[in-house]
Every structure is written in structure tokens, then in C-alpha cells.
Amino acid sequence: MDIFTSIPTHIDYVGQAKAEKLYRAIITLFSIVGFIWGYIVQQFSQSVYILGAGFILAAILTLPPWPMYRRNPLNWQNPRNTDEKSSGKKGKK
């Protein structure tokens, strides 16, 4: 399990919104193109294949944490130093 958890998959909040817009746009676009092409060649299977290609492309572009999804990291406050207060009660936690 360590191997799986060590793979970085995190994308930030702005990146999540971007990824969602991107996969919707890609799959919708491929479905429209696939519908038109399938109608032209009168083969519904062609529409399904084109939609499947859109799915794969969307998966490649939005599943891994590409750098464009990690440009807005949250500015966390610096951790407060609490060592002085609890120094006397070590081991209680």
C-alpha cells in the first residue's frame, strides 16, 4: 500500500475546477463529433468508438496531477510552536 499512497495524486481547488471543466468539454465535444460522423457513415458503433476515444483523452488529461492543476496551492498558516506549553506533559498524547 505504501507504493500506492506514495504516488502523488493531489490537485488543488482551482485545479479541480479546471479539471472538471476540461473533461466535460472534451467528452461533450467528442460526443458531438461522434454523433455527426456516425450519422454520416450510418454506423452508430463509430459514434461509440469516438466517444470512447474522448473518454481516454479526458482520463489522460485530468486524472494525473499535471502541473497546471497545482498552480494555486493553499497558503497554510505556519504551524504554531506548542512545544513550550506541553513540554512538561510529554507522553500524555
Added chain:
Amino acid sequence: MYSVLTRVNAILTYTLSVLACLTFLCFLSTLTVDYRTTAQMNTVKVVVKNVPDYGASRERNDLGYLTFDLKTDLSNLFNWNVKQLFLYLTAEYVTPNNELNQVVLWDKIILRGENAVLDFKNMNTKYYFWDDGNGLKGHNNVTLTLSWNIIPNAGLLPNIQALGQHSFKFPVEYTQTRV
């Protein structure tokens, strides 16, 4: 969207929803198609026998025997929402026993991409032409019609009757010999 698995889930469900929409649009795009077309039929040999019907009552019933010609071009019926056609040839007639008799004599499946230009000569029927009594001998108005059932990718399963039919008579005497 916060983890890889939720992203996979979101993409997959969206793709499948879009696929359902596409299928429905495909159905809508073929909703108004007119699937009727012409077919020419003719009977070549027509014979009637009187033999025991062991499949039903063991009484002697009328058994029609015929061979037929069939000529039709169904290739323009295929579109992107037709997977296959189920053709069937029906004999329709009226007897004193029944107001309407319908007997399916022959059928055929044509898959998409197969040859749909049919020109059969002197074909045997696939199924027995039994009457439930003695209504066939000397019957002078039996009508052959060709119909097809359209099996689509998505949508309705219409039964369409071909334009064109053929009426024939049965002989007034039973045939005793084997045919």
C-alpha cells in the same frame, strides 16, 4: 474531484450519461423513417393434402404445400439504427371455422451488412401450412404477405408489412401422392 478515484468516477459516469443521450438521439433520428417497400411474390406449385395432424388432434386436417417466388430489395431499409431484419411470409385466409387465419410459412433473418437484395425462385416453405380443419381444399382466396420486424440499436420494434401481396387458390382435389 479531490482524489483520483472520484475523478475516475466522475469521468466514467459523465461518459456513460453522454452515451445514453447519443443512443436516444440516434433513436430520435430514425423515428420518422418510412420502412415500407415493395415486394413481389408468386406461388409456383400449390397442392393440398388431407393427412393426420399428429401434432394436434390426430384428426385428418388439410395440409397445404406450396413453393413460391420472392423478389424484393430491402437494402434501403438499413440505417444506423437497424441491426437486423426478421422477414416472415404469412398466408392469410378466411374459413367457416375462423374469421381470420394467419399462418407463417417462411422466415429469414438479414443481418446488417448481409445481402438484402432477395430474388428467390421456387422456394420451399420452412413451416407446415396446417389448417385446423378442412378449410384449405378448394379455397379460392389465400393471400400471401411479406412482413418484417425491425430490430434496432435503440427504440421501437415495428412490424412492417410490405407493399404488394399475392392471392392464390388451392386445388379442389386432394393430392394423394407424396410431394
